[in-house]
Amino acid sequence: MPFPDIAVPTLLLDEDICRRNIARMSAKARLNGVRFRPHMKTHQSRRVASLFREEGVTAVTVSSLRMARYFAGDGWDDITVAFPVNLREAGEINRLAAEVRLHLLVEAPAVVRQLDDVLDHPAGIFVKIDTGYGRTGVPHDDAGRVDDVVREIAHSSRLAFDGILTHGGDSYSARTPDEIRARFSTSRERMVETARPLRSSFPEMICSVGDTPGCSLAENFTGIDEIRPGNFVFYDAMQLQLGACTAADIAAAAACPIVALHPERGEAVFYGGAVHLSKDALRNRDGEQYYGLAALLTDDGWSEPLPDTHVTMLSQEHGVLRTTAEILSLLREGMLIAILPVHSCLTAECMRGYLTLDGHVADHMAGRPFSLSQA
Amino acid sequence: MPFPDIAVPTLLLDEDICRRNIARMSAKARLNGVRFRPHMKTHQSRRVASLFREEGVTAVTVSSLRMARYFAGDGWDDITVAFPVNLREAGEINRLAAEVRLHLLVEAPAVVRQLDDVLDHPAGIFVKIDTGYGRTGVPHDDAGRVDDVVREIAHSSRLAFDGILTHGGDSYSARTPDEIRARFSTSRERMVETARPLRSSFPEMICSVGDTPGCSLAENFTGIDEIRPGNFVFYDAMQLQLGACTAADIAAAAACPIVALHPERGEAVFYGGAVHLSKDALRNRDGEQYYGLAALLTDDGWSEPLPDTHVTMLSQEHGVLRTTAEILSLLREGMLIAILPVHSCLTAECMRGYLTLDGHVADHMAGRPFSLSQA
Known part of the structure; x- marks a missing residue:
């Protein structure tokens, strides 16, 4: 009888499959010349994070400051918090920014100003772009607002403009792998288009994309600098149904x-x-x-x-x-x-x-x- | 500005409303001559449980042995685990049965036999009845199986037949308060009917019902000995939409x-x-x-x-x-x-x-x- 000691619901983890999933995505990132900054919100585990470290990963994505704190305590020192900055957590932002290379997300000039007022330590700032998912972010076709936010960041002495970032979550409502590839492609093109006028002033800027279905299935990453998939480390019935x-x-x-x-x-x-x-x-x-x-x-x-x-x-x-x-x-x-x-x-x-x-x-x-x- | 210290999502609890909800349900139980054995799975809190104690409650319902352990550690000593008994937790069942008046749920003769084999301490056993919800339990109209389970319990020296128990969860798919009352009424009648042939052999047996919508809205509890609602302590948007x-x-x-x-x-x-x-x-x-x-x-x-x-x-x-x-x-x-x-x-x-x-x-x-x- 397998697992005779299990008495109550217990989540089993097949680390060999994890390693294989990580190695495959890591190889894909290398092949396409993009940085691999995996999202840790799927596993939220220092042990699983160590499997990424074995693959040479040095920079990560999280979805809360609490998660940033958890991984900072494990020696991760380059962390993007891929969630619109929460002004009520200024204290914790300052503490983390003093310890690690912290990257935050903003999408409104007013928030940049307030953040600049409360920050004592430098932080990198991504402008969150909505390429069609409709959850949050500056609409990709609102170049005026992107400019406003970037200008506000450039005025600050503590905030550094990191680049633009999106989560193409509309891939989750696709019905076929081809549709996922098509949505990823549209999202990628919109990001490249949004970045184009900014690149001359910010040659080092990063164009960052994220979702697991897209990163699993897409083949063309032209113009992209960084990928941030998370769920691929475990996958699940949803990804199976999507064909990812x-x-x-x-x-x-x-x-x-x-x-x-x-x-x-x-x-x-x-x-x-x-x-x-x-x-x-x-x-x-x-x-x-x-x-x-x-x-x-x-x-x-x-x-x-x-x-x-x-x-x-x-x-x-x-x-x-x-x-x-x-x-x-x-x-x-x-x-x-x-x-x-x-x-x-x-x-x-x-x-x-x-x-x-x-x-x-x-x-x-x-x-x-x-x-x-x-x- | 209210709650200036809250930085991240925080669950607020209005204890005055809790007390009022508890007092109202407690009064209803007294008025109808039924025992009030509230379900603690909603709050899972010793502090909230203390509000029930203030109302004179001495017996409780939980949905796991872990929860039974948590409340036993807080001095609660008459606990029904309203979940089909999990044979893999025999060790913990024995430990708890040694400390408190423990009541368990069964619905199959084979499980009663296996339970009897592993139990070292006496436990009370309810037969779980399905009065129409369709989740689990012996179908109310399968009198033969009810008899088989009760006979198996009666053969045991450690198991005592407590009575029959149902959760009328079909109230949650009702569309109006009248429909909730009608479903509660049907469920109640089916429980009374199921109990009738057993009462002569087990005059002390308990007929126990549970759901919050039914217990909140019903007016007729004839033939019922015990109610076990839980959600009413907080209520929520679902209960509001149901009219409960x-x-x-x-x-x-x-x-x-x-x-x-x-x-x-x-x-x-x-x-x-x-x-x-x-x-x-x-x-x-x-x-x-x-x-x-x-x-x-x-x-x-x-x-x-x-x-x-x-x-x-x-x-x-x-x-x-x-x-x-x-x-x-x-x-x-x-x-x-x-x-x-x-x-x-x-x-x-x-x-x-x-x-x-x-x-x-x-x-x-x-x-x-x-x-x-x-x-």
Whole structure:
């Protein structure tokens, strides 16, 4: 019986797959002559970060000052906080800027002025550009506003203009790999276009792009200086459905105890709910919402995803798995099943720690491991 | 400016509203002659639990052994774990059963036998009944299986038959308060019917029901011995939309910093994402998915929910608020906005701690407070 010591939902990490995912993205960055500044928000783990270090990575991306602090404490000293600067955290920004090469994101001249007023230490500033995702950033076609922000940065003695940065999150709503490539290409062209008038005044400026689907599938990075994908380190059911990875690239799976069987409706109930997996959802081919795929645990990890098997319901601690009669006949109360998360970043945040396949506990910034604390 | 010390997303708790919610449900239980065994999974807080103690509550419900352990450590000694028993946790079940009056849920004879084999200490056993929700439990109309499980419990020397228990979660998909009352009524009748043939052999048996919408709105509890609502202690946007509470009953709201404004599309971006609020969602009248309502912070809490204002997008750390031009004109980068969560249980789990309106930190089992640790 695999993993006899696991009693409660536990996030398993296959570090070999992680290493392979990192090596592949790293090689792609080298091949295309772009800097690889991976986003750590997916794993939030110093142990996983060490696998990047083995690949020669020296600069990272995070999504909060708290995360910047966590990795600064682990010796990372070149950190981009890829989130619009939060003026209420001026104190922590100053403390971090005194210790590491800190890069922040702004998108409004008023925020640059206020930041300049409160900063005691130099910080690099990226202007956040919206190339079509529509979440946040200066619209790529609003050259006037880009100029206003850059001019405001240039006036400051403490702020240095790093360049422009985008997150092409619209790749997540694409339906095919070709569509992902097309959206990445549009986003890239808009970034290159936005950078063009600035390059003469700022020859060292960086043009930085980010999303995992785009960075996984795109082949043309012309005009780009830096990539910041994060999710690729683990991938997940969402990336599989997008076509950005194969099932063999998924590096994290939650081992969950089966607690009840309902053969009359083809369902099993497992211990593992929204507090373990997160409620991020996808839709299957029938349009039904689902919260995870499933696999059988093996002595050295987990199987391919089980066919016609989905987590169809998730409440606070319960998960419901709908599957075939044949698969259901293999399950018993007290067995473990592996759940491949829809969105590994959120599942890792919920689970707060990993068990590697060779039995080590890997840390997560969010605190002590959710389940491994009982081990 | 309210809450000048809050720098990052922080879950505010209005303890006066909590006390009122608790007092109201407690009075309703007394009036109807049913035991009030509140579910602690919503708050997972010893401080909030103390408000129940002030109301005379002595027995509680939890959803995991970890939560049972947390509250046992706070002096609670009569605890129902309202989750199908997880055979992999036999060790912890034994340790807890040695310390407190522990009640467990089963729904299959095979599980009863295995439990009986591993238990060293007496435990009370409820048979979990499915009265129509379809998540888990013995179907209410499968009297043969109920009998099989009860007979198996009766054969054991360590297991005592406590009674039958259901969670009428189908109330959450009701569309009107009348529909909630009707579903509660059906569920209640099915429980009474299931209990009838058992009462002669087990005159002390308990018939236990649970959901917050039903317990908030129902008026007829005939034949019921115990209620276990949990969410009512905080309520949230989901309960408001169901008609199970008013906006004035919502006791928890996340204070989140505004970080970017997009007046051209009526949106503001705030610091507060799926890792703070959870991705549980509702649909508004236009069928659009939303992840929270919003309110303005005041010196003593927060306002009524802002009209025509919804959290329309939630990524890992970003929230996007869509609102009217008038409200948007009041917002500035660096201000705080209050987000009323869709599902307060999950938001509390994400945030891992509360700031009470009089400035105290209230604990949450999930660990140190997410944001207050920086204060």
